[in-house]
Structure formats: C-alpha cells, structure tokens
Amino acid sequence: MWIINNRNILYVFTAVLIGVSMVALALWGLKPGIDFAGGTLIEVSYDSKPTISLSTTTLMTTVPTQTALIGGISAIDPAVSVRPSGTNGFFVRMKAVTQAEKAEVISVLSAHGTAPSTIKSFDSIGPILGAESLRKAIVSIILVILGIVLYITFAFRKVSEPVKSWKYGLIAIISLVHDIIIPLGAFAILGHYAGYEVDTLFVTALLVILGFSIHNTIVVFDRVRENLSHASANKPFANVVGESVNQTLTRSINTSLTVLIALFALYIFGGEATQHFTLALIIGILAGTYSSVAFGSSLLVTFELWTKKK
Amino acid sequence: MFKQRIKAVYVLIFALLIGYFVYASQVAGTWAGFHPFHLGLDLSGGTHLVYSADVSKMSGDDITSSMASLRDVVERRVNTLGVSEPIVQTQLGGALAGEGNAYKLIVELPGITDADKAAAEIGQTPVLEFRLATAADIKAFQASTTILSQSTTTQALEYIKLFKETGLTGAMVSRASVQFNNTTNAPQVGLQFTSDGAKLFGDITKNNIGNYIGIFLDGALVSAPVVQSEITGGQAQISGSFTLPEVQKVVRDLNFGALPVPISLISTQTIGPSLGQAAVNGGIYAGVVAFIIISIFLVLWYRLPGLVAVVALGVYTALMLALFKMIPVTLSAAGIAGFIITIGMAVDANILIFERMKEELRRGRGISDAMHEGFARAWTSIRDSNISSIITGVILYYFGSTAIITGFALVFVVGVGVSMFTAITASRMFLYAVAPRKTTALSTFLISNGFIK
Numbered sequence: 203m204w205i206i207n208n209r210n211i212l213y214v215f216t217a218v219l220i221g222v223s224m225v226a227l228a229l230w231g232l233k234p235g236i237d238f239a240g241g242t243l244i245e246v247s248y249d250s251k252p253t254i255s256l257s258t259t260t261l262m263t264t265v266p267t268q269t270a271l272i273g274g275i276s277a278i279d280p281a282v283s284v285r286p287s288g289t290n291g292f293f294v295r296m297k298a299v300t301q302a303e304k305a306e307v308i309s310v311l312s313a314h315g316t317a318p319s320t321i322k323s324f325d326s327i328g329p330i331l332g333a334e335s336l337r338k339a340i341v342s343i344i345l346v347i348l349g350i351v352l353y354i355t356f357a358f359r360k361v362s363e364p365v366k367s368w369k370y371g372l373i374a375i376i377s378l379v380h381d382i383i384i385p386l387g388a389f390a391i392l393g394h395y396a397g398y399e400v401d402t403l404f405v406t407a408l409l410v411i412l413g414f415s416i417h418n419t420i421v422v423f424d425r426v427r428e429n430l431s432h433a434s435a436n437k438p439f440a441n442v443v444g445e446s447v448n449q450t451l452t453r454s455i456n457t458s459l460t461v462l463i464a465l466f467a468l469y470i471f472g473g474e475a476t477q478h479f480t481l482a483l484i485i486g487i488l489a490g491t492y493s494s495v496a497f498g499s500s501l502l503v504t505f506e507l508w509t510k511k512k
Numbered sequence: 513m514f515k516q517r518i519k520a521v522y523v524l525i526f527a528l529l530i531g532y533f534v535y536a537s538q539v540a541g542t543w544a545g546f547h548p549f550h551l552g553l554d555l556s557g558g559t560h561l562v563y564s565a566d567v568s569k570m571s572g573d574d575i576t577s578s579m580a581s582l583r584d585v586v587e588r589r590v591n592t593l594g595v596s597e598p599i600v601q602t603q604l605g606g607a608l609a610g611e612g613n614a615y616k617l618i619v620e621l622p623g624i625t626d627a628d629k630a631a632a633e634i635g636q637t638p639v640l641e642f643r644l645a646t647a648a649d650i651k652a653f654q655a656s657t658t659i660l661s662q663s664t665t666t667q668a669l670e671y672i673k674l675f676k677e678t679g680l681t682g683a684m685v686s687r688a689s690v691q692f693n694n695t696t697n698a699p700q701v702g703l704q705f706t707s708d709g710a711k712l713f714g715d716i717t718k719n720n721i722g723n724y725i726g727i728f729l730d731g732a733l734v735s736a737p738v739v740q741s742e743i744t745g746g747q748a749q750i751s752g753s754f755t756l757p758e759v760q761k762v763v764r765d766l767n768f769g770a771l772p773v774p775i776s777l778i779s780t781q782t783i784g785p786s787l788g789q790a791a792v793n794g795g796i797y798a799g800v801v802a803f804i805i806i807s808i809f810l811v812l813w814y815r816l817p818g819l820v821a822v823v824a825l826g827v828y829t830a831l832m833l834a835l836f837k838m839i840p841v842t843l844s845a846a847g848i849a850g851f852i853i854t855i856g857m858a859v860d861a862n863i864l865i866f867e868r869m870k871e872e873l874r875r876g877r878g879i880s881d882a883m884h885e886g887f888a889r890a891w892t893s894i895r896d897s898n899i900s901s902i903i904t905g906v907i908l909y910y911f912g913s914t915a916i917i918t919g920f921a922l923v924f925v926v927g928v929g930v931s932m933f934t935a936i937t938a939s940r941m942f943l944y945a946v947a948p949r950k951t952t953a954l955s956t957f958l959i960s961n962g963f964i965k
Binding site (some may be wrong): 207301304323326331338340341342346349403406409412414417435453461462468474476 | 554562564626630631665696713777778779780781782784786787790791793794795797798799801802805809810813848849850852853855856858859860864867871889892893895897899900901902903904905907908920924
C-alpha cells in the first residue's frame with residue numbers, strides 16, 4: 203500500500219528521472235555507431251605493448267602511438283578517432299573507406315610493415331545501409347509498442363469497471379516510453395563522458411526491455427483484474443490496486459533479480475562484444491521493474507480518480 | 513502419486529538423454545552423429561559482405577530473374593574460394609530500404625579473414641577483347657625513333673593504342689578450358705566461340721592475314737599473335753607467359769561470365785578468429801555462473817519447489833542446446849546473450865507459481881490444494897506475459913537488419929516457447945512427484961518460501 207499512498211512522491215521521482223534523461227538527450231544526443239551512421243571501425247592489436255609518446259615520428263618505429271596513428275590516418279579522414287583497446291591495441295573509427303583507402307589505412311596501422319600487428323576486426327558500413335538500419339530500428343520499436351498495447355487491450359477487454367480496458371493499454375504505453383527514455387538518457391550521458399555508442403544491439407536491448415517490462419506490468423494488471431472480480435463493490439479502487447501490488451511485489455523483485463543475476467554474469471564474464479548491450483539491459487530492467495511495480499499501478503489509481511471527478 | 517513419480521522419472525531420463533546427446537554430438541563418430549553448434553561469423557571469424565545491386569536499368573520480372581542468376585554466379589565464385597558453408601543470399605525490395613538501395617546481395621564467408629581477396633574474387637568481371645593492329649602500323653611503331661626515345665611505360669601505352677576494336681569479346685565465348693601447348697607444354701587458355709563468335713572470328717582472320725590480333729584481358733594486352741591463316745573452327749588459344757593458376761583463373765572467370773547485375777560493395781565486416789573464441793568462452797563462462805547463482809538463489813528462497821525449478825531449468829538448458837543444434841540456430845554473441853537472459857526469464861513462471869502457492873497456503877489450504885491452485889491461477893499471468901514476449905521476438909525477427917539481431921530474436925522466441933513447457937508442465941510433474949502429502953511442520957517449511965521461516 204505504501205506505493206499507492208505515496209504515489210505523488212513517486213511521480214516527482216519519476217519526473218526527475220525522465221527530466222534528467224531528456225536534458226541529457228537534448229544537450230548531448232546519442233552517438234550513433236557505424237551501423238547507423240555508416241563508417242569504418244577497425245580493431246588492431248600489436249604484438250608488443252604500445253609506448254605512449256606524443257611524437258609523431260614514432261610512426262616508423264615498431265609500435266605506433268595513438269597520436270601517430272591519428273596523424274597517419276588523418277590524411278584520409280581528418281575526423282578519425284583512435285582509442286586504446288586493451289593494453290596493446292587500438293580501435294580506429296573513421297569514415298567509410300574505399301578499397302584503396304583501406305589498404306592505406308592498414309599500411310599505416312602496421313607502421314608500414316614495421317609493427318607486427320593483427321587486424322582483429324574490420325567493419326565498414328556504407329551510409330545508405332546505415333540509414334536503412336536506423337529506419338528499421340525505429341519502425342520495430344514502434345511496432346513492438348503497438349503490438350503489445352493492442353494485445354493488452356484485448357486481454358483486458360472484459361475489465362471495464364472502474365477503469366476501461368484501453369486505459370490499461372494507455373498506461374502500458376506510458377510505462378514503456380518511460381522504460382525507453384531512461385536507458386536512452388543513460389546512454390546520452392555515457393556517450394558524452396565515456397564515448398558509448400548506440401548500435402543495432404542497443405536497439406535490440408531496448409526491445410527486450412519493452413518485452414520484459416510489459417511482462418511485469420501484465421502480472422500486476424492481471425492481479426488487479428482478478429482481485430476486482432471478487433472485491434466487494436464499495437472497496438476503494440486504490441485499495442484493490444494497492445493489495446495487488448503487494449501480492450505481486452515479491453514475485454516482481456525475484457524475477458527481476460534472476461534476470462539481473464544473468465545480466466551481471468554476462469556483463470562481468472561475457473566479453474567485450476556484448477558488454478554495452480548488457481549494460482543497456484541492466485539499466486532498462488531496473489527502470490522497467492520500477493515502472494511496472496510502482497509507476498504503472500499508481501497511474502491506474504490516478505486515472506480512476508480523474509474519471510470519478512468528471 | 514506413484515503414476516506421477518513414474519512420469520517424472522521418464523521426463524528426467526529423457527532430459528538426461530538430450531543433455532548427453534548435446535555433449536556427445538560435439539565430436540564426430542559417436543552414436544549421436546556429428547552436430548556441432550552453428551557459430552555466427554562474429555564467433556567463428558570470417559567476412560560478411562553486403563553489395564548493393566544496381567537494377568535501375570531493368571524492370572519487373574527481369575529484376576527477379578537477374579537477381580537469382582546474380583546469386584548463382586556469385587555462389588559459384590564463392591565456392592571456388594573453398595569456404596565451408598558460405599552463405600550467398602539476395603534481399604529483394606522491402607518497404608524500409610532507401611531509394612536505389614532496395615536490392616542487396618549478402619555474402620558470408622566463415623573462416624575467410626582476407627576480405628579484400630574475397631571481395632576481389634566475387635566482384636571481378638573479366639573483360640576479354642580481341643582487337644586488331646595492322647602489320648604496317650606495328651612496323652612503323654617499331655621503327656619510330658620518337659617513340660623509342662620515350663619511357664617504357666609510355667611506349668606500352670602507345671603500343672596498345674595501335675589495336676582497334678573488332679566487336680569480338682568474351683561474351684561470344686561459349687566455353688573456356690585449360691590447355692597445354694603441344695611443344696612447350698606451357699599452360700594456355702583454350703577458347704570455343706559461340707556460332708556468332710566463330711563466324712566473326714573467321715571473318716576477322718580471313719581479312720587480316722599478316723596483321724596482329726591483340727588479346728586483351730581487363731584492358732591489358734596478354735598476347736598479340738600474327739594471323740597466319742583463316743581460322744574457321746571457332747577455336748582459339750591464348751598463350752602468353754601464364755602460370756597454371758593464372759590460366760585457371762581466367763578460364764573460370766570466362767566461363768562464369770560477367771555478373772548479370774552490376775554490384776557495388778556497401779559494407780565489409782571482418783572478424784578475426786581470436787576475437788570470436790574469446791566471445792564464446794566468455795559466453796559459456798557467464799552462462800555457467802548465471803546458472804549456478806540463480807540455482808543457489810532458487811533453492812535458498814523457494815526450498816523444495818526451488819529445487820524443482822532448478823531441475824526444470826536444467827531440462828530447459830538441455831532442450832535449448834539440443835534445439836540450437838537441430839534447427840539449427842546460428843549462434844552469435846548476441847544470441848548467446850539472449851539465451852542467458854532467457855535462463856533468467858524462464859524462472860519467472862516458476863516464481864509466479866510458487867508465490868501463488870505460498871498465498872494459497874496462507875489462506876489455509878492444504879499442500880496439495882495449494883499446489884493445484886498455484887499452477888491454475890498463475891496461468892493467465894504467464895500466458896499474457898509470454899505472448900507479449902513472443903510479439904517482441906517476432907517483430908525483432910522480421911525487422912532485424914542483421915544476422916546478429918535475427919539470431920537473437922530466434923533464440924528469444926524459442927526460449928519463451930520451451931520455458932513454457934519446462935517451467936509449467938515439467939515443473940508440475942516434478943513437484944507433484946516429490947511434494948509431501950501430509951501437512952506437517954516440516955512439509956510446510958519445505959513448501960513455503962523466503963530466506964527465513
């Protein structure tokens with residue numbers, strides 16, 4: 203009952219979270235990865251540890267420094283960015299390259315053959331393909347939200363008193379938007395301070411978050427539906443919702459906990475390829491659990507009070 | 513009770529057999545056959561190429577058939593690279609593709625990390641041309657002092673200019689083959705012209721006895737024999753200073769012809785094998801750790817039913833791994849992540865049921881009643897939430913722009929389906945089999961939950 207009785211505090215808390223996310227998004231935006239923006243990402247590793255030197259002349263020595271690499275590649279793309287990967291390697295991010303430019307970049311990376319190195323991965327994506335992936339990502343997010351809301355409206359069609367079934371769907375949308383905005387905001391902040399990028403895997407994470415959050419929301423709503431069916435007519439709606447939240451609270455927390463255990467294991471041991479993806483999921487699952495337990499149910503009560511006033 | 517125990521034992525044995533199958537089929541030569549996991553390019557290492565096909569000069573049915581033959585031609589070229597299980601597929605249209613980008617050719621080459629070489633093999637369209645230079649021109653060239661004073665590069669360029677087009681090209685070659693010169697035993701390219709080509713070749717040779725025929729491959733002059741007599745059989749040889757592999761390559765390219773649709777490379781992805789191995793190891797390690805911690809949590813919190821859930825989770829894992837092998841599902845790093853997440857989610861149905869059982873016990877029902885009520889009443893929640901997960905997975909599968917995303921989506925949807933079976937049907941069977949009949953202090957403790965009491 204605490205959650206329902208103190209819903210105004212929760213609304214303020216939610217508003218602050220969403221506000222911070224929106225501000226971060228507006229100020230810094232998201233950094234699109236090469237699969238959306240197009241471009242080239244190369245991971246190179248050297249047989250020995252790179253020496254840190256600011257001199258560009260070290261380009262011809264055995265291991266090039268970060269600065270030397272930037273200097274060498276800037277002839278092809280002045281906007282190139284180079285950041286360390288592990289102790290003896292680099293990530294190079296630059297525009298999409300032609301075959302000839304690629305050969306030149308690879309030559310620079312190996313310090314023209316003097317630095318023993320391995321190209322661990324090479325991704326080059328044309329800008330047209332990137333734009334297509336972005337369109338697909340946005341469409342799939344919208345379709346998932348629509349699909350889920352239609353399903354909820356259908357599943358709760360027999361519940362019309364005191365809150366109409368489409369309002370359950372509407373609240374689900376509001377919760378889902380909340381669950382998406384928070385990881386987006388987090389990645390805007392991480393993008394600004396730590397260079398985190400948003401790629402197709404991030405979008406996949408958002409979709410999983412949507413699926414999981416709706417999982418939780420449905421369990422709470424389902425309990426409300428069941429309790430309404432045998433509650434006496436003069437029991438306040440707020441109490442019915444409050445009880446339902448309490449009854450499902452342990453389950454919601456435990457389920458989120460098992461998923462979070464899996465995610466943390468993946469984050470710590472799962473390797474670099476999926477680390478940002480896992481982080482997005484962790485943030486989103488936390489936001490999703492909060493929204494479906496506290497925020498969605500509170501909205502349900504507020505909606506009912508509004509309907510009564512009219 | 514006895515019947516239920518027998519059933520539960522059957523299911524357990526079945527799951528153990530499946531688990532053993534997963535283990536045994538990793539290597540060849542056992543009863544289980546050889547069914548290794550299919551690893552995506554990001555895990556096995558390899559090259560992923562996306563080409564945009566230019567169909568602007570075609571219309572309707574032509575596009576479909578041209579794309580199909582494009583696929584065939586590229587597939588033949590890829591096969592000569594000696595890649596195991598290459599994937600060549602065309603992607604047609606789609607409402608979300610941008611202008612002029614609707615038709616794509618996707619090539620996946622596991623194990624090939626030299627993307628440039630692969631791209632060169634695939635995209636190459638050899639141009640074979642027969643040109644003519646008169647004997648007089650050649651003689652004048654060789655005698656010209658102005659030309660001889662210039663660099664050799666300029667000389668070569670000037671020399672090539674002497675040859676004029678004849679209209680006879682590689683398109684009129686019906687078959688090329690590797691041959692060996694009778695006297696020198698040097699490899700050479702044997703050509704069989706089409707009937708049009710043979711006629712044209714006959715005319716050219718008839719009218720140009722004493723002149724030079726220049727044979728050009730991709731704009732470079734490879735040999736320029738003097739025409740000795742009219743050649744009517746429609747056969748010709750290209751000899752020059754070729755090595756055997758060079759001849760084989762020319763023959764192959766000539767036979768497979770030019771690509772039916774012009775293509776341009778729009779995306780290259782190469783993943784080194786070491787990166788993939790690290791991701792596989794990390795994924796397996798993370799999966800094992802997640803499984804163990806979740807198991808400990810379940811047993812501590814849910815006690816006897818928790819133990820049942822752990823067994824059900826084991827059945828789930830075995831079934832999923834076997835399905836990955838048999839469908840087969842191509843596993844990417846994201847797919848493995850998806851699987852580990854579904855391990856977390858598969859428990860959800862169990863948790864819902866057990867929490868419900870606890871409530872029913874508190875209302876004063878006996879253990880047996882509480883169990884039945886728990887399963888029955890948790891069902892609507894499980895159904896609704898899993899259907900929404902499936903909606904998400906299906907949309908991801910259809911709109912996923914890369915193999916990574918569709919692989920993840922497939923794992924996710926299969927996982928939801930399998931977990932419905934293991935967390936509900938299998939768990940119920942196991943729980944009914946082991947649950948205490950009588951309501952005593954001990955049995956109530958075993959069946960209820962929480963860390964204390």
